[in-house]
Structures are given as structure tokens and as C-alpha cells.
Amino acid sequence: MGLLMKTCIHCQQSKPLEAFRKSARMIGGRENGCKDCHNARRRARYQTDPSATLATNRKWFQANREKLNAYHREWRSRLDVNRRTAKRRTEIEGLADSYVKQLLAGGVLSHSDIPQPLVEAQRELLKIKRYIREHSI
Ligand SMILES: [Zn+2]
Numbered sequence: 700m701g702l703l704m705k706t707c708i709h710c711q712q713s714k715p716l717e718a719f720r721k722s723a724r725m726i727g728g729r730e731n732g733c734k735d736c737h738n739a740r741r742r743a744r745y746q747t748d749p750s751a752t753l754a755t756n757r758k759w760f761q762a763n764r765e766k767l768n769a770y771h772r773e774w775r776s777r778l779d780v781n782r783r784t785a786k787r788r789t790e791i792e793g794l795a796d797s798y799v800k801q802l803l804a805g806g807v808l809s810h811s812d813i814p815q816p817l818v819e820a821q822r823e824l825l826k827i828k829r830y831i832r833e834h835s836i
Pocket of ligand 1 (some may be wrong): 706708709711712732734735736737805825
């Protein structure tokens, strides 16, 4: 419970400040109606006149299109990074050819120059090293 209380102009209940939506245009930085009342009124408005709500929403999307697109681009790029990280982790844990070849190449050889039997041998060596590490031998 917040220390600061405010009385809702709709339900007349005294509620903590957090129960009121933030608003830059209101004195005190909060709406006069509580969130519960705001939501109930928005729901009722939509029930009686959906086109008004839809028009408001459409106007907001048009006004904030670029901001929203930028947010979605940022979100997608973070998702891509997370996917690449997860894929790499899977390759390392599963000792995939790409990972084993990278260790063998050491930044000098091309991955296609590494013979497959060498990759297999390196993979077995890595398994042994992991076993020793995990069993503290
Ligand atoms: Zn209220």
C-alpha cells in the first residue's frame, strides 16, 4: 500500500496513488478516476458504441506508428539474438560439427579443410575432457 491516498471522483473510494493511471496533463500527475472505474467506463463505452473506441484506437495507432514499429524492430532483433545464443549453446552442449571444427580450425584453417575423422576424434576427446571435469577426476 502506498502512503499517498487519493479519492476517486467516480466511486468516491480512497485508494493508494498507484490505483490511478499516470497523466501528464493532470495536477499531481494522476487521473481523477481510479483504474477500476476507468476500465469499467472504457468497457461500457465499447459495449454501447464500439466504433468510437475503434476510431480512438485507430487514431492512436496512426499517430504512434513509427514508435510502435521501432519498438517491434527492437523486440525482434532481441529475439534473434536470443535465438542465435540458444542455437550456439545447443551446438556447444551437443558437440556439433560446427563447434568442434571451430575448435580445430583455431581461426587458421577453413572448416572445409578439416577431415571428418579428425572432427570425430576431437569430439571424443572433448567428451573425455567433459567427463573428467564433471566427475572431478
Ligand atoms: Zn473509482
